[in-house]
Amino acid sequence: MPLAALIFDVDGTLAETEEIHRAAFANAFAEAGLDWTWDVDLYRELLKVTGGKERIRRWLDMLGADAPTLAEADLAALHAAKNAYYGAIVRAGHCALRPGVERLLREARARGLRLAIATTTSRANVEALLPAILGPDGASLFEAAICGEDVLAKKPAPDAYHLALRRLGLAAADCLAFEDSENGLAAARAAGLRTIVTPSLYTAHETFDGAAQVIDDVAAFDLAAWID
Numbered sequence: 159m160p161l162a163a164l165i166f167d168v169d170g171t172l173a174e175t176e177e178i179h180r181a182a183f184a185n186a187f188a189e190a191g192l193d194w195t196w197d198v199d200l201y202r203e204l205l206k207v208t209g210g211k212e213r214i215r216r217w218l219d220m221l222g223a224d225a226p227t228l229a230e231a232d233l234a235a236l237h238a239a240k241n242a243y244y245g246a247i248v249r250a251g252h253c254a255l256r257p258g259v260e261r262l263l264r265e266a267r268a269r270g271l272r273l274a275i276a277t278t279t280s281r282a283n284v285e286a287l288l289p290a291i292l293g294p295d296g297a298s299l300f301e302a303a304i305c306g307e308d309v310l311a312k313k314p315a316p317d318a319y320h321l322a323l324r325r326l327g328l329a330a331a332d333c334l335a336f337e338d339s340e341n342g343l344a345a346a347r348a349a350g351l352r353t354i355v356t357p358s359l360y361t362a363h364e365t366f367d368g369a370a371q372v373i374d375d376v377a378a379f380d381l382a383a384w385i386d
């Protein structure tokens with residue numbers, strides 16, 4: 159089947175961002191006077207819930223009776239503070255692309271393929287990350303970027319992929335998705351997309367049944383074999 163476009167997840171797929179998200183959550187919690195510590199094991203558990211705001215809600219559920227009362231506006235402010243920290247950290251240059259990503263993006267464009275993003279993270283985070291990891295033309299490589307705010311249901315729901323396909327004006331069969339997590343794979347597959355999985359720091363233990371390929375990173379991905 160000929161390929162017309164590649165659609166990329168962001169967190170864990172383009173770059174290992176989750177330790178930056180975790181540090182940003184820690185900064186926001188400390189600033190708000192909240193004595194919460196999300197260590198690596200707890201964060202791995204919490205990552206089953208996609209979306210930072212949804213993740214904080216899940217944590218409040220876990221705290222049960224010990225949870226402070228947090229109005230919806232407080233939750234939104236806490237999440238906005240976390241994303242401000244995230245943006246500052248990536249703009250300071252503390253994030254790099256995963257191996258092979260830049261080569262694949264530029265090779266795909268050179269071969270006439272179109273690129274899009276389907277992510278659950280906030281648009282501000284994508285706008286901070288792309289120039290930081292890809293340089294000034296980073297964002298313009300992608301024709302469409304579907305972010306957390308753009309959909310009603312985040313991954314594993316297929317909404318972000320459905321919207322990306324609609325923006326591209328393409329059918330699922332014309333595209334290939336790149337993901338790093340079970341949630342992302344489920345979202346892409348539910349939209350009918352063949353999916354390449356590159357497990358990341360926080361998803362290496364997951365299972366990826368139904369993936370078209372599972373590879374360490376896209377440095378091992380042979381684009382020519384998919385389009386020729």
Ligand code: XBP
Pocket residue numbers: 167168169170171176179207208209210211241276277278279280283306313339341342
């Ligand atoms: C990643 C996420 C994101 C980030 C946080 O999932 O779940 O929510 O952790 O971003 P995926 P926000 O890689 O499947 O998109 O705090 O902006 O929601």
Ligand code: MG
Pocket residue numbers: 167168169170171337338339342
């Ligand atoms: Mg991901």
